[in-house]
Amino acid sequence: MYKANITVTLRSSILDPQGKASEHALSQLGFDSISQVRIGKYVEMDIVAESLGDAREIAESACAKLLANSVMEDYHITLNEVVAA
Amino acid sequence: MYKANITVTLRSSILDPQGKASEHALSQLGFDSISQVRIGKYVEMDIVAESLGDAREIAESACAKLLANSVMEDYHITLNEVVAA
Numbered sequence: 001m002y003k004a005n006i007t008v009t010l011r012s013s014i015l016d017p018q019g020k021a022s023e024h025a026l027s028q029l030g031f032d033s034i035s036q037v038r039i040g041k042y043v044e045m046d047i048v049a050e051s052l053g054d055a056r057e058i059a060e061s062a063c064a065k066l067l068a069n070s071v072m073e074d075y076h077i078t079l080n081e082v083v084a085a
Numbered sequence: 086m087y088k089a090n091i092t093v094t095l096r097s098s099i100l101d102p103q104g105k106a107s108e109h110a111l112s113q114l115g116f117d118s119i120s121q122v123r124i125g126k127y128v129e130m131d132i133v134a135e136s137l138g139d140a141r142e143i144a145e146s147a148c149a150k151l152l153a154n155s156v157m158e159d160y161h162i163t164l165n166e167v168v169a170a
Binding site for chain 1: 090093094104107108110114118119120121123125126127129130133134143146147150151
């Protein structure tokens with residue numbers, strides 16, 4: 001079994017109002033050293049697959065079909081094998 | 086300067102309806118090998134700080150004060166130094 005950690009972020013050319021709002025709120029709280037705040041989604045899932053390659057294919061397909069909007073968003077998948085005790 | 090990558094996830098004891106809905110939708114799409122879907126937030130930011138320790142302190146404080154709800158959520162911070170070219 002594999003654990004997938006997926007981040008889905010808006011493409012850098014797309015405005016991120018949620019990030020801008022957070023950045024503004026942080027600056028109001030005195031965090032002057034923080035900039036370029038961007039907010040995305042984080043998805044964790046367990047994938048049962050024969051191999052790391054199969055697991056990656058399943059995760060890529062799930063991102064392309066449901067989790068990310070490929071017009072506006074990029075995704076990044078990290079997979080870790082979980083060895084049953 | 087440091088780039089912070091922060092994931093904010095619901096604590097495992099807290100129900101995650103968004104994750105459940107995604108899991109259900111994935112299963113409807115035929116992804117039978119995916120389970121335990123949980124959805125959180127992903128935050129990227131630039132932090133200007135003297136040291137990695139200072140940057141971590143700023144990021145921790147931003148999470149505690151604004152980005153995460155410490156009653157319901159956990160956060161995990163990864164920091165990378167960016168060397169100006």
